[in-house]
Amino acid sequence: MKFVVALALSGAILAVAACGGAEEPGVTADAVPDAVETDVAETEPVVLANGMTVAETISTRQENLKGMGGALKTVSDNVRSGSPDMAAIQAAAVTLKGHSENIGTWFPEGTGPESGLETDALPAIWEQPDEFAAAVERFQVAALALSTAAESGDAAAVGAAFRPTGGSCGGCHDSFRADDD
Ligand code: HEC
Incomplete structure (x- = not known):
């Protein structure tokens, strides 16, 4: 051509x-x-190793992150309610655990603000890869514990596992996400 x-x-x-x-x-x-x-x-849009363009990579991860926001809220709402819906908690925990296993692949080089596209991903993700990997791992450990607690069906165990999970979201956002609100 x-x-x-x-x-x-x-x-x-x-x-x-x-x-x-x-x-x-x-x-x-x-x-x-x-x-x-x-x-x-x-x-011609550049296709990354993940088979998606930069724009697709950013919008896909933002959709997944929104799904994580919804899942965490489901757990939070149910933990606080007097009669938690354990099936809803379990489904949300599966979503969080699944995403925690993949989130480390959602930020390939070139998908930060330098792309010129709308993203709250901070350059620190690529400048401090070890710290970012540690934030991913912290989330993985917390989400795994939450899903184990959810499977047990024990509301008190879910309540105990919820706090570190939420903390792992905030821990990463503090360093690696702009406009955290
Ligand atoms: C390892 C880092 C990391 C972890 C862990 C993490 N996030 Fe985020 N999150 C980000 C980054 C970076 C962005 C900005 C992404 C972008 O705009 O491209 C973001 C964005 C979001 C958004 C906004 C999505 C949008 O564009 O509408 C939500 C909601 C969100 N995260 C929820 C959560 C929840 C809930 C958890 C924990 C269950 C979590 N995140 C864990 C890094 C993380």
Whole structure:
């Protein structure tokens, strides 16, 4: 595709040259196709190793994070209610545990604010990878304990496991998410 465009342009330049119109300094057959290749590359979205574009990666992770927000609220609401819905808690705990196992892959290089897209992911994620990995691990440990407690059906155990889970969300947001509200 690029090659065809470049060839077509070279042809146009040759045609102009044949008419004696390519005398302007600085305009060479080499320079023009290069410029065209750059334009073509910019219109083709980059596909990351995860098979998604940068925009898709950001919107997918934000959807997943919203789902985590909903799941945590379900646990929180039920823990506080006098008659917790254990099935709802269990489903929410499964969601949180599943996402905790994958969240470490949701932030490939190039999906931060430098992408120019709307994201609250801070550059610190890529600047302090060890700290970010530690925040991921803290969430994984907490979400696993919450899901174990939920499976046991013991409301008191769920209540005890809820606090560290919420703390692991906030712990990561404090360092790695902008506009935490
Ligand atoms: C390892 C770090 C990390 C952990 C753990 C984490 N988050 Fe986040 N969260 C982020 C980052 C970074 C963003 C901003 C993502 C973006 O905008 O691209 C975010 C954004 C969000 C959002 C906003 C999503 C949107 O765009 O609408 C919600 C809601 C959220 N997180 C909930 C949670 C909950 C609930 C937990 C714990 C159960 C949690 N997060 C755990 C890093 C984390």
